[in-house]
Amino acid sequence: MKEILKLGIILFLFCAIGSGVLAFVNKMTKDKIAENKKKTEADARKEVLPNVTFDGPFTADAGKPDSLQYFIGKDQKGAIVGYTFIASGRGYSSTVRTMVAADQAFQILKIKVIDQNETPGLGANSSKDNFPPRFEKMGISDLVVDKDGGKIKSITGSTITTRAITKSIRNALTVLKGAVETTPKQVAPTEKLVASGGSL
Amino acid sequence: MNLLKEFTKGFVKENPTFVLVLGMCPTLATTTSLKNALGMGIAATFVLVCSNMIISLIKNVTPSNIRIPIYVVVIAAFVSIVDMAMAAYTPPLYKALGIFIPLIVVNCIILGRAEAFAGKYGFFPSAADGLGMGLGFTLALSVISTIRELLGTGQIYGMDVLPKSYIASPMLAAVLVPGAFFTLGFLMALVKILRKEV
Numbered sequence: 001m002k003e004i005l006k007l008g009i010i011l012f013l014f015c016a017i018g019s020g021v022l023a024f025v026n027k028m029t030k031d032k033i034a035e036n037k038k039k040t041e042a043d044a045r046k047e048v049l050p051n052v053t054f055d056g057p058f059t060a061d062a063g064k065p066d067s068l069q070y071f072i073g074k075d076q077k078g079a080i081v082g083y084t085f086i087a088s089g090r091g092y093s094s095t096v097r098t099m100v101a102a103d104q105a106f107q108i109l110k111i112k113v114i115d116q117n118e119t120p121g122l123g124a125n126s127s128k129d130n131f132p133p134r135f136e137k138m139g140i141s142d143l144v145v146d147k148d149g150g151k152i153k154s155i156t157g158s159t160i161t162t163r164a165i166t167k168s169i170r171n172a173l174t175v176l177k178g179a180v181e182t183t184p185k186q187v188a189p190t191e192k193l194v195a196s197g198g199s200l
Numbered sequence: 201m202n203l204l205k206e207f208t209k210g211f212v213k214e215n216p217t218f219v220l221v222l223g224m225c226p227t228l229a230t231t232t233s234l235k236n237a238l239g240m241g242i243a244a245t246f247v248l249v250c251s252n253m254i255i256s257l258i259k260n261v262t263p264s265n266i267r268i269p270i271y272v273v274v275i276a277a278f279v280s281i282v283d284m285a286m287a288a289y290t291p292p293l294y295k296a297l298g299i300f301i302p303l304i305v306v307n308c309i310i311l312g313r314a315e316a317f318a319g320k321y322g323f324f325p326s327a328a329d330g331l332g333m334g335l336g337f338t339l340a341l342s343v344i345s346t347i348r349e350l351l352g353t354g355q356i357y358g359m360d361v362l363p364k365s366y367i368a369s370p371m372l373a374a375v376l377v378p379g380a381f382f383t384l385g386f387l388m389a390l391v392k393i394l395r396k397e398v
Binding site for chain 1: 232233261263265266269270273274276277280281284285287288289291299372375376
């Protein structure tokens with residue numbers, strides 16, 4: 001009994017020191033990490049919808065499992081040019097996150113895969129330059145992979161990845177459309193919906 | 201204790217992948233391309249050297265009955281620190297290596313070397329052992345991934361190597377799961393022949 005107690009205390013001490021060090025490092029780094037993440041997303045946002053100023057984030061379907069954060073891009077006169085959001089879906093071996101810009105008719109302007117770890121040579125080709133143009137000018141009803149009778153040309157040997165990206169964008173776009181059409185047209189900047197915690 | 205010997209044994213004589221058969225899970229999972237393999241290898245080497253050093257330092261205060269849980273705590277804590285520090289201060293490096301960091305926790309080479317070596321020997325031999333084993337692991341991953349990437353996509357490190365006609369319809373199985381087992385099996389057999397065990 002005494003031996004067990006002694007070992008238990010030693011193990012506890014190791015764990016306590018370990019947790020203490022981790023808590024300290026976490027405190028030191030968490031702001032910086034959040035800042036880096038925001039910057040990466042902001043850069044991607046500018047890339048898919050250039051030359052606009054962004055309003056947001058707004059949250060569509062807040063509190064529901066399919067809630068979506070989006071930004072409204074406006075030109076110099078304040079007219080809405082389009083929307084940007086991050087669609088994420090489960091691919092073949094990773095969660096694929098895609099930055100999407102859509103216009104007011106909810107047609108896709110441009111997309112960029114910002115995060116994926118799919119099979120190299122197959123699904124990972126979704127990060128190559130020849131992939132995003134396949135989505136341009138597509139509306140919600142077009143967003144189905146060609147194998148399933150839609151308009152999105154899938155990557156050879158990676159229908160699963162293409163399907164995941166296509167489906168995640170279609171779902172997000174549907175949520176966005178629902179949210180934008182039910183909110184009053186004129187949203188004063190002060191009435192901005194506050195982001196409900198964690199960014200998507 | 202010959203430091204050079206501890207350093208070089210990991211390359212071929214006691215190669216962690218081909219001879220000790222440690223860390224098979226990350227080996228199979230990350231050898232789909234040379235880039236991934238190098239990322240995994242470098243990240244694992246770094247953690248291995250550091251965890252070996254820390255464990256050799258605390259070996260006198262570690263009761264032998266509970267050494268394994270203590271090693272696990274040290275390794276897991278260390279990996280988390282590396283993960284957070286990289287995410288905060290070297291975002292480009294984190295983007296390239298970040299996905300491998302959580303995989304290192306379950307890499308049994310780290311725990312294996314802590315148990316077999318660092319828990320028994322001093323600081324410098326343990327560091328040499330960790331570095332040698334880590335580089336041996338990286339070398340093994342690079343060889344496997346080069347073969348798989350070349351056969352499976354016709355590329356090496358993302359650059360086209362084989363003729364266009366091959367790239368258009370490569371042997372896809374090589375980058376998929378079966379390719380990992382085949383390549384690993386053939387290379388293990390080759391190493392066995394080279395070591396004159398067969």
